[in-house]
Amino acid sequence: MGRYLLQAVKGRTTKESTMSSVSAYYNGKTVLITGATGFMGKVLVEKLLRSSPEVKAVYILVRPKAGQSMQERVANMLKCKVFDRVREDCPNFHEKIKPINAELTQPKLAISAEDEEELLTRVNIVFHCAATVRFDEPLKHALQLNAMGTQRLLELARQMQKLEAFIHISTAYANCVRKCIDEIIYPPPAEPKKLFDLVEWLDESIIQDITPKLLGDWPNTYTYTKALSEYLIQQEKGNLNIAIIRPSIVGASWHEPFPGWIDSFNGTSGIFVAAGKGILRTVIANNEAVADMIPVDVVINLTLAAGWYTAVHRPKNMLVYNCTTGGINPFFWGEMEQYVMSTFKRNPLEQAFRTPNAHLTSNYLINQYWITVSHKAPAILYDLYMRLTGRKPRMMKIINRLHKSMMLLQYFSTQSWDWSSDNMNMLMGQLNTEDRKTEEYPIRIQHHPPCDHLAHFHCKVTDGSKHLVLCGEPLLQVPFLLQGIQHPQALKPSISNQQRGTSR
Ligand SMILES: CCCCCCCCCCCCCCCC(=O)SCCNC(=O)CCNC(=O)[C@H](O)C(C)(C)COP(=O)(O)OP(=O)(O)OC[C@H]1O[C@@H](n2cnc3c(N)ncnc32)[C@H](O)[C@@H]1OP(=O)(O)O
Ligand SMILES: NC(=O)C1=CN([C@@H]2O[C@H](COP(=O)(O)OP(=O)(O)OC[C@H]3O[C@@H](n4cnc5c(N)ncnc54)[C@H](OP(=O)(O)O)[C@@H]3O)[C@@H](O)[C@H]2O)C=CC1
Incomplete structure (x- = not known):
């Protein structure tokens, strides 16, 4: 040893x-x-x-x-x-x-x-x-x-x-x-020390008010x-x-x-889950922009x-x-849409709200149209059904959260x-x-066609603290999107838990 x-300390490469x-x-x-x-x-x-x-x-x-x-x-x-x-x-x-x-x-x-x-x-x-x-x-x-x-x-x-x-x-x-x-x-966007002083003595609500001015061209904090x-x-x-x-x-x-393996909904993961569950139908993104x-x-x-x-x-x-x-x-967002959708069609998630069918558009008006027709209207109907059957409505809440996150993410899905x-x-x-x-430390992916590596890392989401299992296989539990959603037309898992061979 x-x-x-x-050898390592000397940086030798013999x-x-x-x-x-x-x-x-x-x-x-x-x-x-x-x-x-x-x-x-x-x-x-x-x-x-x-x-x-x-x-x-x-x-x-x-x-x-x-x-x-x-x-x-x-x-x-x-x-x-x-x-x-x-x-x-x-x-x-x-x-x-x-x-x-x-x-x-x-x-x-x-x-x-x-x-x-x-x-x-x-x-x-x-x-x-x-x-x-x-x-x-x-x-x-x-x-x-x-x-x-x-x-x-x-x-x-x-x-x-x-x-x-x-x-x-x-x-x-x-x-x-x-x-x-x-x-x-x-x-830097501003002199850090000046900002530190500012937030030290300014009231929280005033900081909130001036945040957009301070951010300038930056999309978020x-x-x-x-x-x-x-x-x-x-x-x-x-x-x-x-x-x-x-x-x-x-x-x-x-x-x-x-x-x-993944245990977070950050970046694209949460969006993929929402699309796979059939809840997300329209996304603002530029097909030609690099994902x-x-x-x-x-x-x-x-x-x-x-x-x-x-x-x-x-x-x-x-x-x-x-x-x-x-x-x-x-790899481009347009390819991503096709790839993600075909994966979910081949490997449907458990208890999906509807059959997955999400599309990207860079047109704001078209997106708004589909939001009304394909997000809000079904959510209202579903929540009505939940109320009538004595259960707590929750789909509109989910949809609103999804819209909030889509709004925050679109800066990144529309540009390269x-x-x-x-x-x-x-x-x-x-x-x-x-x-x-x-290949103990592969630090870049260059010899694989994009879809090859996506096959692994976009479509397999396994375990973690959030109990996510989405291995080109059914999703088990997703907090908040899934719980309580027992739609009669829920898609059947393509394989059983035992076959899946995961620990949860
Ligand atoms: C088909 C083709 C698609 C193409 C699609 C293109 C998309 C184009 C993406 C570009 C992506 C750029 C990424 C930039 C590159 C970085 O640097 S990535 C790292 C940057 N950070 C992020 O991505 C974080 C973004 N997220 C946020 O800021 C906040 O989560 C949001 C969006 C403001 C939402 O906040 P919130 O409403 O307060 O909700 P939050 O507290 O986050 O979550 C509440 C609960 O819901 C769960 N949850 C949240 N989201 C979901 C979800 N989607 N599903 C299920 N559960 C969820 C949480 O896990 C949490 O559960 P518990 O922990 O309570 O059990
Ligand atoms: N995920 C992504 O797509 C990307 C991430 N990054 C960067 O990678 C790094 C890791 O990101 P990621 O793992 O995704 O983020 P996570 O949100 O999963 O993890 C953040 C970590 O920071 C810890 N933390 C947060 N607040 C505090 C605090 N006040 N004191 C001590 N620890 C704290 C959290 O601890 P706790 O468990 O206690 O909350 C958690 O361990 C970040 O610097 C992020 O900017 C960069 C590009 C993309």
Whole structure:
């Protein structure tokens, strides 16, 4: 093992090596992860523990939430199906995970002095995934978490005695006001410190009122605060070795730990579910615009590989990695519609409201027409039926929520962006022969026709905390869209639960 560690540390790429240099690098290291309870964080923790079983410790910053203590949350998280494979490979993997009570919006991240001391003396690599990804987050909270939280974490990282790399997860849409996005930090939408002062003393309602003015061309508080945090990192990184990863729309896993895992309705996932349930019939989108989706495991591979490269090669300048697919393997929303619809026709979901039949349109009036005819009218009738049969009406509520999310997403479904990917290509070149041979860290999808990889990552949605199972197979439980909807013409599942072979 020592030989591989040495090789990795020296950045050698010899043919004799029999282990991925990325995996070898993390063996023996102490890692700190924020956002580990989230969609991407879980996949990061899993891959790290599975591919580098000798990793020394993985500290995760976790807050108590929804009446659950930090310990309860972590115990629940580790039961998640995404950890099945690592559980099999290394049954004691949980012993490596060291949860730390933290709240990123609080001064000093609300970490106790004792825990802070432990982190400062031990951590070698930081992965910062925590963020609010809600598009409608009030500006004050989005700033406190995405921008100030990042600043606070940087402050902590600067004091870490053994830190080798700090990896920040941003988004490819942080600079979505530009059409061509290079792997550089652009000027921020506003001076972060001035904004922090402003939100400190201004009343919440006044901040809400002036938010559209402050956002300017930015479509939401999420992308705005992610742009600010990139700039803050550039300004305040000091001597730290930092890299920024910018994924586009992150979808279900391609291969790892198994195809199709997802546990979030963010990005396109919720829309696909609504379409598959037959509830969503019309979507504002441009057929010719690129649907830039990337599987979560590919993003995590790139993140870990970038961590290795940053720590071992210590590039002079901070590197930004655009983690996108459109430039390499473009797939368009029009193709997506056909692909998603044909998949649902072949593999109908359980208890669908109607037969799936969603269409994209870029015409606002046509969309409004179909919203009235195909969304609202059936919802009103269905809710009437529910009332008459003594049950609680809920379809209109679902439809309204769907419309709200479609409104927030349409900015991204009607435009295309060009992201350069030179750093991603460079990183691929840096991976040693063993990395390429074993494909342990595939960081881009280039040799598969688009539909091939979509077959995995769009149509397989499995388990997770939200009990989603949509593997080109029936959907089991989807909170809120499904519960209570027992339409007489509900589509029958194409295969049984036993055949499905999932844990739920
Ligand atoms: C056929 C072809 C299609 C083509 C289709 C094109 C679409 C084109 C998309 C472009 C996509 C760009 C993506 C940008 C790239 C990033 O950077 S992605 C990361 C960015 N963040 C996001 O995507 C988040 C967007 N979502 C939001 O901001 C908020 O969820 C919304 C939309 C404002 C809704 O807020 P809300 O009404 O308060 O609802 P929310 O609290 O989110 O959810 C309440 C409950 O409903 C559940 N739920 C939410 N949505 C759903 C759903 N759809 N189904 C079932 N349950 C749901 C939640 O899980 C939650 O359940 P519990 O946790 O309570 O059990
Ligand atoms: N999903 C996507 O499509 C994309 C995501 N990204 C970026 O990737 C990163 C991860 O996203 P994703 O996993 O999807 O997001 P999730 O919403 O699934 O996870 C967010 C994580 O941040 C944690 N968190 C939120 N608020 C706080 C807080 N106040 N203190 C401590 N921790 C907090 C959450 O913890 P808790 O469980 O306690 O809520 C959770 O672990 C984000 O930085 C996001 O911007 C970029 C592009 C696309």
